[in-house]
Amino acid sequence: MFHDLPVLRRLHGRPARLLRRWLALSLLFSGLVALFLPASARGTPGTATVVSARDLPAGALLRPGDLKLVDLPEDVRPQGALGQTVSAEGRLLVGAARAGEPLTDVRLLGAAIPGTGDPESSTVPVRLADAGIAELLRPGQRVDVVAAAEAGREASVLASAAVVTAVGEQEAAGTRSPKPGSKGPLVLLSLPSAIATRVAATSLERSITVTLR
Known part of the structure; x- marks a missing residue:
């Protein structure tokens, strides 16, 4: 009868190990979900950021339909990102941009193209x-x-x-x-x-x- 004791101990400890593994997997899954959720869904306020509304070629003259605003958390928002679409309208894009790509100050020429709001x-x-x-x-x-x-x-x-x-x-x-x-x-x-x-x-x-x- 005593030779069955190790087997009983193993059976007794298995539920605890399974519970620990389940908790670890649950925490990992929760972290991944929180990482990929939008800032607003995580409860973290995002910052308004101008992104390209579609794929744009280099040298494109930016118009309102080429731009949109999205909320991005500060930890993924690039330095120099624009916060208002009017800051980009009428300016030339230095390099090509993919749809949804944040637009920064160095990606645009310094002044709006004449006829789009730059009186100088x-x-x-x-x-x-x-x-x-x-x-x-x-x-x-x-x-x-x-x-x-x-x-x-x-x-x-x-x-x-x-x-x-x-x-x-x-x-x-x-x-x-x-x-x-x-x-x-x-x-x-x-x-x-x-x-x-x-x-x-x-x-x-x-x-x-x-x-x-």
């Missing part, structure tokens, strides 16, 4: 002297605007760090590789208003080109 800037259309250069430009890119040397005048920098807002199509249909020296498409540049006026006036009498940054 203007958009000026220029036709570059070389169509090949225009092909290299992309919205959101920064360039220096240069008046070409001609008629005894030296080349001069008209504006620094202008923002390319749009690049027009080539006028000649079917022309994929324009000849060197041929006139390029219209390029829209965002500049401070005073400088934009000077660039527009100079482009009427001198050839304009840009240097890439």
Whole structure:
């Protein structure tokens, strides 16, 4: 009869071990649920954060439909994240963004594109002297605007760090590789208003080109 005692002890201790394992698994599951719940569901107040409402390409001009607000807890909210959609509207996206990605200050160009609420800037259309250069430009890119040397005048920098807002199509249909020296498409540049006026006036009498940054 006594040789059955170890078996009884094992049977007696098994419920306790099962209970401890069940409690450990329950605590682990509860922690995982709390980790993936929204901040509001966990009882932790989130902070309003601007995220992209859809996939956006680099150089996109942000409009209200491209943005939305979500609440993010501070431990996952990136530094420099925007808290109001109006802070991003009318600005250019430096790099592509996936839907739901928080938008930070370094992902956007510093000022809103003219016509979307920035009274200090203007958009000026220029036709570059070389169509090949225009092909290299992309919205959101920064360039220096240069008046070409001609008629005894030296080349001069008209504006620094202008923002390319749009690049027009080539006028000649079917022309994929324009000849060197041929006139390029219209390029829209965002500049401070005073400088934009000077660039527009100079482009009427001198050839304009840009240097890439």
